[in-house]
Every structure is written in C-alpha cells, then in structure tokens.
Amino acid sequence: MANLIGAKLERKEDKKFLTGKGRYTADINLPNQTYAYFVRSPHARAKITKVDHSKAMKAPGVIDIFTGDCVVKDKIGGLICGWKIVSQDGKDMKCPPHPVLAKDSVNFVGDHIAVVIAETLEQAKNAAELVNVNYKLQKAVIKTSEATGSENIHEGIDNNLSFDFLLGDKGKTDEAFSKADKIVKIDLVNNRLIPNAMEPRAAIGDYNTSSDELTLYTASQNPHLDRLIMSAFNAVHPEHKFRIVSPDVGGGFGSKINVYAEDVVVAYASKKIGRPVKWVAERSESFMSDNHGRDHITHAELALSNDGKITGLKVDTIANLGAYSLVLAAVTPTYLYAPLVLGIYDIPVACCTVKGVYTNTAPTDAYRGAGRPEATYVIERIVTKAAKEIGMDQAEFRKKNFIKKFPHQQCLVHNIDSGDYNAHLDKAIELADYKNFENRRSQSAKKGKLRGIGFSSYFEACGVAPSAVVMSIGSGVGLWESAEIRFNATGNISVFTGAHAHGQGHDTTFAQIVSDKLGVAIENIDIVHGDTDKGPFGMGTYGSRSLAVGGTAIVKACDKIIAKGKKVAAKMLEGKPEDIDFKAGEFILKNSNKKKTIGEIAFACYLPGSFGDIKSPLPEGVEPGLVETSFFDPSNFSFPSGTHICEVEVDEETGETKLVKYTVVDDFGTIINPLIVEGQVYGGIAQGVGQALYENANYDESGQLTSASYMDYTMPRADNFPQIKLDYTCTPATSNPLGVKGCGEAGTIAAPAAVMNAVIDAVGTDVSMPATAEKVWKALKKNGSKKAAA
Amino acid sequence: MKNFNFKSASNTKEASKLASGRATFLAGGMSILPAMKLRLAAYTHLINIKKIKSLSGIKVSSKSIRIGAATTHAAVAASKEVGKSIPSLAILADGIGDPQVRNRGTIGGSIANNDPAADYPSACLALKATIHTNKRKIAADKFFKGMFETDLKKGELIESVEFEVPEKSAYAKFPNPASRYALVGVFVAKQKDGVRVAVTGAASSVFRSKELESVLLNNFSPSAVDKATVSDKGLNSDIHASAEYRAHIIKSMARKAVSSC
Numbered sequence A: 001m002a003n004l005i006g007a008k009l010e011r012k013e014d015k016k017f018l019t020g021k022g023r024y025t026a027d028i029n030l031p032n033q034t035y036a037y038f039v040r041s042p043h044a045r046a047k048i049t050k051v052d053h054s055k056a057m058k059a060p061g062v063i064d065i066f067t068g069d070c071v072v073k074d075k076i077g078g079l080i081c082g083w084k085i086v087s088q089d090g091k092d093m094k095c096p097p098h099p100v101l102a103k104d105s106v107n108f109v110g111d112h113i114a115v116v117i118a119e120t121l122e123q124a125k126n127a128a129e130l131v132n133v134n135y136k137l138q139k140a141v142i143k144t145s146e147a148t149g150s151e152n153i154h155e156g157i158d159n160n161l162s163f164d165f166l167l168g169d170k171g172k173t174d175e176a177f178s179k180a181d182k183i184v185k186i187d188l189v190n191n192r193l194i195p196n197a198m199e200p201r202a203a204i205g206d207y208n209t210s211s212d213e214l215t216l217y218t219a220s221q222n223p224h225l226d227r228l229i230m231s232a233f234n235a236v237h238p239e240h241k242f243r244i245v246s247p248d249v250g251g252g253f254g255s256k257i258n259v260y261a262e263d264v265v266v267a268y269a270s271k272k273i274g275r276p277v278k279w280v281a282e283r284s285e286s287f288m289s290d291n292h293g294r295d296h297i298t299h300a301e302l303a304l305s306n307d308g309k310i311t312g313l314k315v316d317t318i319a320n321l322g323a324y325s326l327v328l329a330a331v332t333p334t335y336l337y338a339p340l341v342l343g344i345y346d347i348p349v350a351c352c353t354v355k356g357v358y359t360n361t362a363p364t365d366a367y368r369g370a371g372r373p374e375a376t377y378v379i380e381r382i383v384t385k386a387a388k389e390i391g392m393d394q395a396e397f398r399k400k401n402f403i404k405k406f407p408h409q410q411c412l413v414h415n416i417d418s419g420d421y422n423a424h425l426d427k428a429i430e431l432a433d434y435k436n437f438e439n440r441r442s443q444s445a446k447k448g449k450l451r452g453i454g455f456s457s458y459f460e461a462c463g464v465a466p467s468a469v470v471m472s473i474g475s476g477v478g479l480w481e482s483a484e485i486r487f488n489a490t491g492n493i494s495v496f497t498g499a500h501a502h503g504q505g506h507d508t509t510f511a512q513i514v515s516d517k518l519g520v521a522i523e524n525i526d527i528v529h530g531d532t533d534k535g536p537f538g539m540g541t542y543g544s545r546s547l548a549v550g551g552t553a554i555v556k557a558c559d560k561i562i563a564k565g566k567k568v569a570a571k572m573l574e575g576k577p578e579d580i581d582f583k584a585g586e587f588i589l590k591n592s593n594k595k596k597t598i599g600e601i602a603f604a605c606y607l608p609g610s611f612g613d614i615k616s617p618l619p620e621g622v623e624p625g626l627v628e629t630s631f632f633d634p635s636n637f638s639f640p641s642g643t644h645i646c647e648v649e650v651d652e653e654t655g656e657t658k659l660v661k662y663t664v665v666d667d668f669g670t671i672i673n674p675l676i677v678e679g680q681v682y683g684g685i686a687q688g689v690g691q692a693l694y695e696n697a698n699y700d701e702s703g704q705l706t707s708a709s710y711m712d713y714t715m716p717r718a719d720n721f722p723q724i725k726l727d728y729t730c731t732p733a734t735s736n737p738l739g740v741k742g743c744g745e746a747g748t749i750a751a752p753a754a755v756m757n758a759v760i761d762a763v764g765t766d767v768s769m770p771a772t773a774e775k776v777w778k779a780l781k782k783n784g785s786k787k788a789a790a
Numbered sequence B: 001m002k003n004f005n006f007k008s009a010s011n012t013k014e015a016s017k018l019a020s021g022r023a024t025f026l027a028g029g030m031s032i033l034p035a036m037k038l039r040l041a042a043y044t045h046l047i048n049i050k051k052i053k054s055l056s057g058i059k060v061s062s063k064s065i066r067i068g069a070a071t072t073h074a075a076v077a078a079s080k081e082v083g084k085s086i087p088s089l090a091i092l093a094d095g096i097g098d099p100q101v102r103n104r105g106t107i108g109g110s111i112a113n114n115d116p117a118a119d120y121p122s123a124c125l126a127l128k129a130t131i132h133t134n135k136r137k138i139a140a141d142k143f144f145k146g147m148f149e150t151d152l153k154k155g156e157l158i159e160s161v162e163f164e165v166p167e168k169s170a171y172a173k174f175p176n177p178a179s180r181y182a183l184v185g186v187f188v189a190k191q192k193d194g195v196r197v198a199v200t201g202a203a204s205s206v207f208r209s210k211e212l213e214s215v216l217l218n219n220f221s222p223s224a225v226d227k228a229t230v231s232d233k234g235l236n237s238d239i240h241a242s243a244e245y246r247a248h249i250i251k252s253m254a255r256k257a258v259s260s261c
Ligand SMILES: Cc1cc2nc3c(=O)[nH]c(=O)nc-3n(C[C@H](O)[C@H](O)[C@H](O)COP(=O)(O)OP(=O)(O)OC[C@H]3O[C@@H](n4cnc5c(N)ncnc54)[C@H](O)[C@@H]3O)c2cc1C
Pocket: B024, B025, B026, B027, B028, B029, B030, B031, B032, B033, B034, B049, B069, B070, B095, B096, B097, B098, B101, B104, B105, B106, B107, B108, B109, B110, B111, B112, B113, B115, B117, B118, B119, B120, B152, B156, B157, B158, B159, B179, B180, B181, B182
C-alpha cells in the first residue's frame, strides 16, 4: 500500500485495452440514432456561390441537411482561437471567422460545408454525393515561405499575416552580435505533421427532448473545456444543461484539444432533429481535417566568443497556421516556442520573432510537444553546428554553456527552479559509449555504411500552465487543475480528476499516489475522468500537465481528507486532533496504542448523530461525509530536461538511414511509475523519429493533400527501431509537492534534433526533415559521394 | 462502401457464369475491398472464388512451378517446394505487405489487379510465367498491359500461374517507406537461354529492362550493372521518389539481386 511512489506497477487499464474491451465513442450506439456525414471541400480555396441540397434531401433515408445558412440563422458561433497574441506593433493578432459550416468560402481541402443526417451511414454518404456545391475557384496559397507575398486569403488580413510576434531585446541582441567573435547561422524547416491518433475523432450528439439536456460524447482530451467553449462561444447549449463525455480515447497528441466543427454540428443537429446524431471520422477525414502540427521555417544565428561561450541568439521563424486559427494555434509557435529556443544554455541575450501566416492548408495547432520540439530543434541543431565550426567537442561545448546554478532566470521568460544538466549529459555519454564512437564509425565504414552521432540536450516547460506566469505574459486564462476524493462509506475511493487519460495511464499513476497518501489498497481506488457530470471542472490533459498539476490537486485533496480524518479520529480515540498521527492508512493517538483505520473513519463520517449509548463520531461542527475537493494552480512551470544520443547508419548507395543506437537520460524529477514513464518515452521517441526520418504532410501546388493515407504518409514502425537505452537523473521540481516535472512529450521534443544531428554527421552536409532516402542520397551526391552517383 | 450482393462460387464454371453485369471476383479482398470502401470502385455483385478448391495449391515439376490463383502469399512463402526450386519467389511472397495481407491476399488477385507497385508481376515477367485462365493461356509478356490493366477479358478467371524454373534468380525490393509496396523492385533471372530483368514500382506498369538484360547477358555479375545506363525517361515521379532516384535505385536493386543470386 504505502511506498507506491516509484513502484513499477503494470497499468490497471491495460487489461481492458489489450483485450479489446476499451469503450470508445465509436463503440457507443444509442437508441434511435442517426448518422452524420460531412460534405467537404475538394478545393483548397474557393468562393461558394451556391449550395443546393434539394436533390439530396429526397434521397432515401435522409432526415435533414444543415448548411452554413442554417448555423447562421440559428446563431451557432464559429470556432475560436483560445489565446490571442499581440504583435510587436502592439496590435492584436488577426483571426478570420471560422464557421462550423462554411457559407461563403472554403479555405482548405476538407473544409466543412454541410452535414447530411440520415438513418444509416450509407444513406448519409450516398446523399452527400448529391449535395451540389458551386465553387468559384481561387488561387490557393500553400507554401509557408510564400504566404506573406501572396494574395490575401481572408478579407482584412493583409499579407496573410496573423501576427508578427517578438520576444526578447532586439537592441541588446544586435549589440551582442556586433561584438561577437564568431557568428553561426542556420536555416531550418520544421516539417508539417499529421497527428494520427490511433482512434479517429468521433462525436455523438444526444439531445433529450424531455429534460432539455444535451449530451455530447466526443473523443476529446478536455471535455470540460469543450463544454465551456461550446456553451460560451458556439452557443450550442447552456453549460448547466450540457454534459460532455469523453470515454476511452485512443490517443490525442494534441489533435483532440480543439472543439471541432463536427462536435458542434452533431450537438446542434441532435437538438434540431430531436434524435441522437453520430459521426465517426474516416481515416482520410482524419488526415485532412485533424489539426496538423509544426510547419515552421526558421533562420537562426548564434553569437560566440573565441573561447566557445554563447553570447547571444537570434531566431526568426515563420509559422504556418493553416487556414484558420485554432484554440492553441497562436500560443504554440509563440509562447510555447520562443522562450524555449534558449534551451538549457546560459545565454545572456536573445530575441525571437515569429510571423504567424495563413495558408490554404489544414489548420495547425498543438501536436505532442507543441512549440518545444520546434525550439529544441533550433537550439540543438545550431549548437551542434557551432561546436563543429569552432572545432570543439560537442559534449564539451554543451557543458561549457549549460546553466549551472538554480534557480536561473532566463533572459526571455522562464525562471528555472531546478536541474543538473551536466549530470544527464555525462550519464548519457557513458551509457552511449561516446568515447568509442570513432571505432564504431570505422566498423560501419567497413560494411559500406556511413555512421553518424547526434546529441540533443533538450529543455521543456511543462505543467501547463501556471496562471501567475501565463497571465503575466498575456494569456487570458491560466490552467489549474481540480481533484475530488470521494470516500465511500464502505471504505473504497472514487477519485475525480479534471485531467483526461488517452494513453497516459492515469488510472494507475493517480491511484498509486492516492494509495500512497491514504494507505488504501490500489484496487480499492477508482480514477474517474472524462465526464462533465461526474467530477468538478477541470482543464484536461496536454502539455505534460496531468501529474504536475492534476496529480498535485489529488495530493492536496488527500491532505484535506487526512485533516478531516484527524478531527474525527481525535473524537473517536478521545484525544486532540493535533495528537493524531496519520501513517499508512491509520490514525494513531500519540503515545498510545489507540488507533483507527482510515476505512473506519470514513465509515464513521457517514454515521453522524447520537442514539442511546451510541455517540456521534463527528465532533461539533464537523459535517458528515468524507469528500474533499482541491483546485491546484502551480506557482511555476516545471522544467524537465535530458540528453538523447542517437547513432545512425546511412547506406551510401541508396541514402537509406537506419537508427542503430539510441540512448536517453531524462530528468523528470520524481518518478511515480517508471514503467509508465518508459512507455511514454519510447512512444515519444518513436514520434520524434517519425518526424525526423519519415513523416511529412505534403500539399501539392493546388492544395491537394497528397499524403492523405497510410499508403503515402509514412509512420514510424517497430522495425525501424533498435532497443532504446534509457536512464534517469533526478532533480525534483520545486513548484509542486510531488517534485514531478512531466514526461509525456519529452521524447518527441528531443528526438528530431538528435536524429538529424546524427544524419548530418554521417552525410557531412545539411539535410532537411524528413531525411528520406532520396533526400539523403541527393545530399551525398552533391557532397561528392561516388557510390551515390553510381 | 456501397451495398453489394455476395455469392460464393463452388467451381470455376459457376464463377464465370456469375460474373456478368457489374460483378467482379473476390479473392483475398486486400485490393478490391479498400477500393470499394473508398468508393473508388463499386460493384453490384462480388463473387467469392476462395471456396473453389481447384484454385488453391502449388504443383512443382522439374521445369516449372504452378501456383493456383487463390493461393495466398503466406502459402507461397511457406512452401518448401517453392523454397527449393525458386527460392526468390518464396522470398518475394514473404515480403508482400504484412502478415494479415499475406494470409488473405492471393497471387491471382495480385496479378489481375496489376498494381504498378505490386511485387508478383515482376516475378511473372522475369520467370517467363504463363497465366492459365478458364479460357486460355497467356504469356506474362502479353499479360501486363498498363497501370491496373491486363489482358484479361470481362469474366475471365485466372486459374493458375506457372513459372519456369530458372538457373538462378533473385528479387530485390526497395520498399516505399509508407505503403511498403515496391518503390522499386527488381527481379533478375538467369535462364539457360538468356537473362531477364523485370522492374516493378518504377513506372506505370511492370517492365523488362533491356539495358540491364543486355549487360547481364554478357557478364552476370553485380559489377556488370555499373555499365548499364538506366534512363529515368518514363519513370514515375511522386512524393516518394523522383524518376531520377528511381532510375538510380533500379541499378542499386539490380546489383543487389544479382549478388544474391
Ligand atoms: C496493407 C496492404 C499492403 C500490401 N502490400 C503489398 C506489397 O507489398 N506488395 C504487393 O504486391 N501487394 C501488396 N498488397 C496487395 C496484396 O498483395 C493483395 O492481396 C493483392 O494485390 C490482391 O490480391 P487479393 O487476393 O486480395 O485480390 P482481391 O482484392 O480479392 O481482388 C483484386 C482484383 O483481382 C480480381 N481477381 C482476384 N482473383 C482473380 C482471379 N483468380 N482471376 C481474375 N481476377 C481475379 C478481383 O476481381 C479484383 O478486381 C498489399 C495490400 C494491403 C491491403
């Protein structure tokens, strides 16, 4: 029971998932249910001149069809940008209208125009083919680099520029560069990715015509936020009559943070027709219409002194927002990115500009790591290049420039509470057998392979998002978390958390914490999440926040349970509350052998009142029941870091890259369950390697998504990986009582830079992500390789 | 997927009789079902041919291997006889898709479909296959007409595919990283009377590389491949590879195949 913190427990939830008993939104079928199918734009950019659905309305099984006109008439609000950014000139960022059903124009392939509701899915699809949309085609703006020079996509948004953001002191940075002994420059592309959660998005609207209650089942990472947004901004239904359930969710990676058009539309349609409306995305719809991730182009410069000290950093980025601005679209490439470009280096001055641009592509938003992989990619690529250019060992160069004293106020935003960067670098070097790398390089050369090594000493800000910090830099909301501990009379516990698990293993980790705190067996603890009717309002799961913020709320609620339990125990044991100790599930009166288990106390709490000989166990003024709620708003972000070392072998003839060795040492602060952490790190690395070597969302010039299925979009697979060596160092976080920092995104944040540094080391010249065989081959050929030319 | 009727045929006669109107044969369903799901194809009738016993099985003689059209990739990959007399063919079958696909997909379905990136068509060309249908015998050289196009007439059913046993042969596949079909696949076979090199994945349909055949005829060795010029004219350029890269990989795979012969 006790001492479960740090225990390598198998996940409680795995049994159901591995035996096919998970219950996802698509598994839910309601009586009298109807099916929705969306009419989507086949064009990247066009004016809609007419939507004629008269023929479709007459098709078999059709119940109703809703278009842009309907949602305007019924005053259904458009989709929102959650955190608006201010440009360097002091003006607010520009957000185009984003209707849930397009009325006048479409702006990317897959844009939602109308929805057909029918008795069967087949009928809805057949009828959708009969909806006649007249388009006036316009020239699509696709490329990130060309957006500002192209025709305006949205009225009133000149140069397709949403914002022109600046962080840092430009004057001082320029000064540092003018005094620099050496300046290192780099140009980078951070490729566009499609999140590819295993479970496609799905939503079922269920309006109860009798009670006026609306229930929406949706695969979301944050059902409470969805409900808030949908009632406050989309005006779908009042919050108190609106329930959102996000049952088992098969992965999110950020793509299930947004309230999507489909969520709003099925909820709205269910109210309109008085029957449940179900929609499940087909995989190709997911490719087209889930928010995409990354898509930056960046120029960065690093100023150095002769002895290899970094004296300044300049970063200029263009971030492709896609067609509209989604909930976290603006904060992801700005506040989640710009402060992080400093990495874990002691850099005295820096400035970072980010232009957010609109194009006729799927909207981008947070994708696992959100901003931090992009930042890590910039700093870890340029630091590697700098070390090479000045002829210094890359590990030495990093160590020379690491931050060494904590707390450390960075020159941009963050005040880092704890860390020991030399420790994880040294440990990684040791584990990776760095000193013998050159031997391995020659061994590979004998097989005709080019071997390369790459480092990535990453940095992240997690525990998203302390109100005190984020509101001081312009966010309208902070992101605290809630927990409620409900002791049942029979002694078992229901724990309600505002966090949401979609692969993270909360059912286990959170139960470990409660078991450890309260001394109740883990099988008697149930973690409940994903239903706005069950627990208190919570913010959901993203930004490696669940444990640092949600877990802490649980700890705080446990503390309140113990405090109340002490009062009750004192009365029952005939002592004073301050003389009661609580340990391993027992309340013990000091200097006595009198004690009560927490189960007995819980039972007593539900039995107030005196009768005859029976005396109430509750002291004067103590309410019955044993239920405590806590809302936790941390004082600061938490700052995980670590070092990844990757080795690759490149086939000189074909350009194929193979990952041959991968080592990672992370500092996540306290670790609650090493098994779960390992899983998160492996998965994260796989996704990061995917970005570096395989994945790429590709639009052609006309704006067609040419990588819209697994036939064309390359996912990393198990056989692409060697066994990953994994270890930890630990400097506990000081911003939460558990000392935890967050681990869910680390792998994805660090891996792209580690892999690309290795590829470039092997090839000897620059290659962009994804480093496909052909790209590497071309780079080799350009670099004079005879084999590549043969 | 649009609704359709489903019928199982118990023999080849019944199958071809049922194949009228908007009907098509269903073997493993690994190509036709995804196409129907995506509404790229629609049929009113699917005629299941997997129940026809005479269509499954492998017959080996000293000169040839004859594989029933409904034989799965997994069965070919696991066949000891194939492994002994034309090991490259078993290796090829073992490299198609994933275990699920290999357990359902069939050789007849693969060549009838003639996907430009499918593996089997290269083996057919290089191993001088004869395609036996319920109507006639077709030489592989005449069978593959173009992208997803074959010499099969409507309702014509492939019964078996017969491969000539070569002196030596090998298949080298450079998989498309996403689909793992062939981005380029090169099948090299050395027969008593010549050399055949068939290339798949690189163009709109499988083809024989005369350049590679002629250099290898003179000197059947990996280094001979260096002497050939493989033009990128007519080769595919797409998001996975340019024509130029495919041309390069054809040589690279040819070298690999010859060296593993
Ligand atoms: C995920 C995945 C990966 C794949 N990877 C590869 C790969 O790496 N390499 C590769 O080569 N292929 C690959 N394939 C395709 C696979 O080999 C298919 O099995 C094959 O192309 C079709 O065979 P089938 O038996 O499934 O045919 P079906 O899908 O049932 O039929 C295909 C077509 O052939 C016709 N047909 C079937 N049998 C006959 C017959 N006896 N006579 C006349 N017409 C017939 C059908 O009417 C239909 O038009 C892959 C498929 C999938 C789904």
